[in-house]
Amino acid sequence: MATSNTPDIIYTKVDEAPELASASLLPIVQRFAAAADVTVGTKDISLAGRILASFPEHLTDEQRIADDLAELGALVKTPTANVIKLPNISASVPQLLAAIRELQGQGYAIPDYVEDPQTDAEKSARARYDALKGSAVNPVLREGNSDRRAATAVKKYAQANPHRMGDWSADSKTRVAAMADGDFFSNEKSATLPQAAKAKIVLETANGETVLKDGLSYPAGTVVDATYMSAAALDAFLAEEIERTKAEGVLFSIHLKATMMKVSDPIIFGHAVKVFLAPVFEEFGDEMTALGVNPNSGLGDLLARFKDNTKIMAAIDACMAARPPLYMVDSGKGITNLHVPSDVIIDASMPALIRAGGKGWGPDNQEHDAVCVIPDNAYAPVYDEAVKFFKENGKLNPATAGTVQNIGLMAQKAEEYGSHPTTFEIPQAGTVKMILEDGTVLHQQSVEAGDIWRSASARKAPIEDWVNLAIERQKATGYRSIFWLDAARAHDAELIAMVKPILEARGVSDKFEIMAPREATRASLETITKGENSIAITGNVLRDYLTDLFPILELATSAKMLSIVKLMQDGGMFETGAGGSAPKHVQQLQSENHLRWDSLGEFCALGESLKFLAETNGNDRARVLGEAVEAATQGILDHDRSPSRKVGEPDNRDSHYWFARYWAEALVAQGEDAALAAEFAPVAEALAENEAKIVGELAAAQGKPADIGGYYHADPAKLAAVMRPSATLNAIIG
Ligand code: NAP
Ligand code: MG
Secondary structure, three states: OOOOOOOOEEEEEOOHHHHHHHHHHHHHHHHHHHOOOOOEEEEEOOHHHHHHHHOHHHOOOOOOOOOHHHHHHHHOOOOOOEEEEOOOOOEOHHHHHHHHHHHHHOOOOOOOOOOOOOOHHHHHHHHHHHHHOEOOOHHHHOOEEEEEEEOHHHHHHHHHOOOOOOOOOOOOOOEEEOOOOOOHHHHOEEEEOOOOEEEEEEEEEOOEEEEEEEEEEEOOOOEEEEEEEOHHHHHHHHHHHHHHHHHHOOEEEEOEOOOOOOOHHHHHHHHHHHHHOHHHHHHHHHHHHHOOOOHHHOHHHHHHHHOOOHHHHHHHHHHHHHOOOEOEEEHHHOEEOOOOOOOOEHHHHHHHHHHOOOEEEOOOOOEEEEEEEOOOOOOHHHHHHHHHHHHHHOOOOOOOOOOEEEEEOOHHHOOOOOOOOOEEEOOOOEEEEEEEOOOOEEEEEEEOOOOEEEEEEEOHHHHHHHHHHHHHHHHHHOOEEEEEOOOOOHHHHHHHHHHHHHHHHOOOHHHEEEEOHHHHHHHHHHHHHOOOOEEEEEOHHHHHHHHHHHHHHHHOOOOOEEEEEEEOOOOEEEEEOOOOOOHHHHHHHHHHOOOOOOOHHHHHHHHHHHHHHHHHHOOHHHHHHHHHHHHHHHHHHHOOOOOOOOOOOOOHHHHHHHHHHHHHHHHHHOOOOHHHHHHHHHHHHHHHHOHHHHHHHHHHHOOOOOOOOOOOOOOHHHHHHHHOOOHHHHHHHO
């Protein structure tokens, strides 16, 4: 329950670029909110914070911190929840290791992450670390479905100031490659449980039965899936695509989501590393295994381990020379697609490649066409169809294009594919069975050693809430509304059977279309090409993928999206954009003290959060404040006050100065609350009068390396000094 000391609005403490931005923006927000008696407090969901909260017994009293994520997880189930959620790190193993090392270096005696735990203490520490990996925050907080769209001001700005798009040519050799068979899509089975059930997952082999997972519990009406990807089919497919790519003379690339799909996708990535370097693994496999090589950690880890082993390095060089050139993450530094599992993340990488006209960067630091390997057919058709569409029709014109909004199913861990504790790499050939407590075998599948088996589910109440949200948004907009569901896919067929009766009962069947992702992609692209708008009503994965794909094409970024989670227990969560925590921005700040992070997502979320607060607690001043935030956001766009990418030009901190100024000016200009206007009149005046001085102080801070005392766990005082370098602005904010 929200207690009396729970702040009215929770502003999450996160990682990387958004956390840097918060050091500058949050003091401004707190100062303005206080004028309406609105308290804005933080809860720490950063990777470092979650690590520290997991090991209290290793820390001194002063070092211990509360488990804020657990508290927030409870808060989002209360009707008054009002959370501004910034992007946080979904940690890959290399990131987790780096964060642990940094904290240990700062004097926190947390245990090591042990690759192969033996003692009970090691096993317990490893289990706690495993729980922090990947997408560990969002599934806990997302107790509602997702409504993501470009705010009108943002869309209009993009149309008036169209970004550069790469040209698509009809003879582009870029293509998407997916498995013909043996993938999650083709092996999927799905059933809707008529009544509540407990279940277990077992593996039956020649040697007996192993329980993979016990104690699963589903309410009545839950859609439960089981599927697997064949390791042999995956390897054969990868080997064939590597050869084909070589013959086609383009870049080889693989696009996965090793962060969100934290169990399945690092394994698939590891297969790609192994197949790409097959001759090396054939010759030195035993030696490499003995030295602890794990292909799932990527080529970067492998090269680091063998840099002094001339024999293996020579074999790797010879193998790479015989392979197609790899799509590069950073050609300047020689970082390939296969270096780190979390470097190439499909929802960001594929839109970037499509926006660039089907081009990726090669090892020669030039742009080339690329084969984009996306093994599973559940979502590959979206990118395949988009590539085909642009080859036929040329690039999208952002000046005239309409918009695709999204209503996404995600509440209560709906469709958490591959990130679930119900995904397994099968140790031994046999049969996997999902067995209900009454003995009914819900699903069963024959598997081979190495196959990746997974189950995911979606509960009835979230599905109904999602359909109702779609009906609400269709009614509010009148846009073409499409459920992206494939009648030929087992899981989607179950959803269609639930969606159709709801639409019929509400008398709105004629307002909605249901299409498989491939057809829906084409229909949506045709719609926005005509300048019309559409709502994509999708499951959880396409919610994530499409709210990057369409915004990146329409607006050049998904960071400026309005992203509302209408919590099922009536609270509100406001996500700041659809992007991540932009690690590259931190590097730039550290080397030249320029932060290109755009806080527009935070501005949009803040406006919504304040207006929502007014609705829930009747504080009308919060509404006035929220409407003034919208005016300030409009001011930022109208006057081009968003951060520049280049050092020496206005950055994130400058945009916050302008945001504060426009916000104060809007509060003075509004005619509804005279006391608020009077309170902000001197603030607005001081901000305007001191413009040259403040802008000068902010500019003077740039150009030299910045020290914030840590990457994952910065020193708050150093961070504040770097992010609030204008004494004049700080004095006005107070
Ligand atoms: P990303 O953080 O979205 O960054 C990709 C690029 O998008 C950035 O390098 C930047 O481009 C641009 N960008 C994103 N947000 C921006 C903003 N507000 N202003 C300006 N530019 C922005 O995606 P990623 O690199 O794939 O993921 C990074 C981390 O974020 C990962 O740890 C991932 O797990 C996490 N993540 C979290 C969430 C979430 O919590 N909701 C969602 C997605 C990803 P330029 O470098 O060209 O400026
Ligand atoms: Mg995404």
